[in-house]
Amino acid sequence: MTGWDQQKVFDRLKEPPNNPYLIGTWKPPSPDEWSAVSAIILDAGQAADAVADLLMAESVHQMVQGNMPRASAALDAASTGDVPPPEPDVVASRLEGIPRVHRLMLVAGGDGGWNSTRPRSAAAPLLEAWSGARLGPPATIRIGSDIQGTVLTAADTGLSALDFVYIATDRPNFERVLRANLPALAPDAALFAEPADDWPAGQRAIGNIFDLATSLRALLVASRPATAADLAVPNTPPVRSVAPTELDLVKAQLQAATGMLSLRAQAVTAQLSVNPVVHELLASALAALADFGIVLPQLQGDAIINAGHLVLADANKRLMEAEQALGDPASITAESLATIGQGLFGDGFWVTPRVGSPSGPDAWGRAVGATPLITQPTHFAIQRYLTDMASVRDNVRRYLEILMLGKATATPPAPRATQMAGVGDDPPTTWIGVTLDPSQPTSSAPLVSTVLDTVAAYDGSGETLALIIDEWTEVVPMRERRSKEPGAPVDIRSTAGIAVNANAPGARAPQAMLLATSPDGSRWTTDAMVDLLAETLELAKIRAVTLETTNGAARILPALYERSWSLQGEKVLDLRFIAERAYNKAAVAAFVKDKGP
Numbered sequence: 001m002t003g004w005d006q007q008k009v010f011d012r013l014k015e016p017p018n019n020p021y022l023i024g025t026w027k028p029p030s031p032d033e034w035s036a037v038s039a040i041i042l043d044a045g046q047a048a049d050a051v052a053d054l055l056m057a058e059s060v061h062q063m064v065q066g067n068m069p070r071a072s073a074a075l076d077a078a079s080t081g082d083v084p085p086p087e088p089d090v091v092a093s094r095l096e097g098i099p100r101v102h103r104l105m106l107v108a109g110g111d112g113g114w115n116s117t118r119p120r121s122a123a124a125p126l127l128e129a130w131s132g133a134r135l136g137p138p139a140t141i142r143i144g145s146d147i148q149g150t151v152l153t154a155a156d157t158g159l160s161a162l163d164f165v166y167i168a169t170d171r172p173n174f175e176r177v178l179r180a181n182l183p184a185l186a187p188d189a190a191l192f193a194e195p196a197d198d199w200p201a202g203q204r205a206i207g208n209i210f211d212l213a214t215s216l217r218a219l220l221v222a223s224r225p226a227t228a229a230d231l232a233v234p235n236t237p238p239v240r241s242v243a244p245t246e247l248d249l250v251k252a253q254l255q256a257a258t259g260m261l262s263l264r265a266q267a268v269t270a271q272l273s274v275n276p277v278v279h280e281l282l283a284s285a286l287a288a289l290a291d292f293g294i295v296l297p298q299l300q301g302d303a304i305i306n307a308g309h310l311v312l313a314d315a316n317k318r319l320m321e322a323e324q325a326l327g328d329p330a331s332i333t334a335e336s337l338a339t340i341g342q343g344l345f346g347d348g349f350w351v352t353p354r355v356g357s358p359s360g361p362d363a364w365g366r367a368v369g370a371t372p373l374i375t376q377p378t379h380f381a382i383q384r385y386l387t388d389m390a391s392v393r394d395n396v397r398r399y400l401e402i403l404m405l406g407k408a409t410a411t412p413p414a415p416r417a418t419q420m421a422g423v424g425d426d427p428p429t430t431w432i433g434v435t436l437d438p439s440q441p442t443s444s445a446p447l448v449s450t451v452l453d454t455v456a457a458y459d460g461s462g463e464t465l466a467l468i469i470d471e472w473t474e475v476v477p478m479r480e481r482r483s484k485e486p487g488a489p490v491d492i493r494s495t496a497g498i499a500v501n502a503n504a505p506g507a508r509a510p511q512a513m514l515l516a517t518s519p520d521g522s523r524w525t526t527d528a529m530v531d532l533l534a535e536t537l538e539l540a541k542i543r544a545v546t547l548e549t550t551n552g553a554a555r556i557l558p559a560l561y562e563r564s565w566s567l568q569g570e571k572v573l574d575l576r577f578i579a580e581r582a583y584n585k586a587a588v589a590a591f592v593k594d595k596g597p
Contacts, residue, residue: 061090097475104469110455121160132161133455146184157181168213221348226466231364233422246353265315293346354463368460395470422446
């Protein structure tokens with residue numbers, strides 16, 4: 001930093017500052033103190049110059065790439081300092097890496113279903129079994145007491161596990177549906193919020209189960225069905241598919257659900273056609289539509305009649321769309337069946353077919369089979385991995401909530417880690433979800449890490465119905481040996497650059513080649529060559545910045561493009577002559593209107 005007035009700064013430091021909190025005599029800086037202050041000022045100036053140079057280089061770097069917002073941000077930070085400077089990309093060393101896919105998946109199945117005759121459980125029996133296992137036995141969930149003091153449990157409601165999960169949108173609606181399915185519950189009886197001290201071991205309160213059901217619902221709604229491609233290594237053709245018989249089975253389940261919804265809609269129609277409408281009977285008919293995700297708030301009087309017509313219209317619309325889709329056999333696919341299921345039961349309810357068994361050994365079967373490719377990490381390692389990911393992944397956070405709530409209120413999940421590997425060098429034998437060994441080179445094989453949540457024995461050899469809870473891709477730095485020797489060190493491979501301020505030599509080899517043809521077919525002359533080079537230089541200056549990388553009016557200019565010079569001596573529009581000699585301000589003024597400030 002040069003040009004700062006040292007004497008002025010020194011004189012200012014000799015004067016006592018205007019600070020009422022300072023008492024005593026103000027002493028001017030000693031020579032040693034002044035040397036220290038000067039060094040600090042010089043160091044700050046050098047730092048400011050370095051930051052200014054870096055931000056200028058960053059702005060040019062971004063402008064050349066066509067990223068005008070980043071270039072403008074760098075210049076704004078350098079000129080005003082009102083905003084923090086962007087992370088400089090111009091000095092970043094590009095690490096070479098290999099993408100790794102991470103997934104969190106649940107495999108539906110088991111025998112933990114509560115009630116297989118309900119519409120939701122009949123349409124998705126495997127998902128019902130998984131939900132029942134996560135909620136635990138319904139007989140152990142205490143809801144409240146009847147008039148005689150008898151304890152009523154979730155088993156007395158007749159609801160399915162999926163009903164419990166999908167009605168847990170909010171606590172008032174959850175309680176209202178429970179009371180509607182527990183007529184023996186005293187109207188003024190409070191639901192059990194916490195377990196009592198004298199309850200037998202293993203008994204749970206409905207208040208705690210509501211929190212677990214809410215987390216389960218949020219998890220399922222944000223998930224998606226797994227496809228055959230999800231059970232294969234990326235960029236390799238899947239060896240599994242959905243069998244036509246499986247599509248027919250799911251189609252029949254949806255047709256049965258359509259019939260159930262039609263019966264409930266007919267019951268509502270019958271109650272609305274009675275004159276006068278009996279509010280209690282209409283409310284009971286409308287409450288039955290909650291099995292399909294159609295829920296009304298608590299209404300009184302004639303308001304329930306108007307709401308009933310709206311709800312009936314919604315139910316009939318769902319029926320019409322489902323019947324049309326199911327009536328077209330050519331359009332039946334796994335994706336269309338899932339869409340029909342969500343149309344009947346609401347968004348986030350998955351009715352989907354199973355992915356079939358492989359025709360032979362495949363990567364998924366080897367990953368989850370009896371002899372997996374990796375050493376199974378400890379439960380603590382998987383928990384730590386999920387905890388780290390939950391800080392940035394919402395659905396992983398929801399699953400972690402289920403793990404914690406399951407430990408307190410139900411049978412906790414026991415997730416396990418699996419890993420698929422494709423063709424490549426140095427396939428790992430450890431899970432990539434834990435800390436990697438820095439002494440080992442990075443495998444070039446495509447890898448997919450999957451944390452599985454299962455409630456029954458699963459080896460991947462049979463049909464699979466799974467939901468992808470979350471998935472993401474990370475880039476692992478490429479580590480390789482410096483040579484082919486076994487004991488050679490392993491380092492991260494990176495692409496780096498260095499910039500030096502050096503004077504270019506006076507003589508250098510040509511870095512560009514100009515190809516030109518004679519304008520008139522004759523031999524080149526010295527004058528023609530000079531004119532060609534001058535025109536090339538002029539065009540180079542004009543085209544140094546392209547229109548795409550400029551702002552404002554430059555993006556639409558020139559509005560007129562006219563030839564202004566010709567080697568062949570043709571007549572052209574001479575813009576220089578017009579500007580210098582033919583321009584008449586008085587003539588132009590008649591066509592200019594001054595609007596003022």
